[in-house]
Amino acid sequence: MSMIVSVVSATVDAERETDLRSAFAANLADAGPFIHRAYLARDGGDDDEWRIILVWKGQVAIDDYVQVVGRPPDAKTFLDVGARPNPSVSQVVADWRGGA
Numbered sequence: 001m002s003m004i005v006s007v008v009s010a011t012v013d014a015e016r017e018t019d020l021r022s023a024f025a026a027n028l029a030d031a032g033p034f035i036h037r038a039y040l041a042r043d044g045g046d047d048d049e050w051r052i053i054l055v056w057k058g059q060v061a062i063d064d065y066v067q068v069v070g071r072p073p074d075a076k077t078f079l080d081v082g083a084r085p086n087p088s089v090s091q092v093v094a095d096w097r098g099g100a
Helices: 014-028 059-068 073-080
Strands: 004-011 035-042 049-056 086-091
Touching: 004 059, 004 073, 014 035, 014 073, 035 073, 049 059, 049 073
Parallel strands: none
Antiparallel strands: 004 049, 004 086, 035 049
16 A cells, blocks of 8 residues: 655645644644545745645545545635645655654
């Protein structure tokens, strides 16, 4: 089973940052069976540009999530704060982890 990485970006008004962080946590609360990791990241050069990076357990996990829960949590998080999500999805073909 190959993991899938989704990266969804959006422009979020600075005054909505707290709402964005809350929506991120709320929308991922029940995602454990489907997602390995989730990251909320701000663009290094623009405080209004955000990304949500999800490492899904595979395509089946995405399909199951959508069937059980509905809209994926990354897109939903941005929609919840009035931002327009711009998604990208990639299949993981190699993995490297640094030492402890």
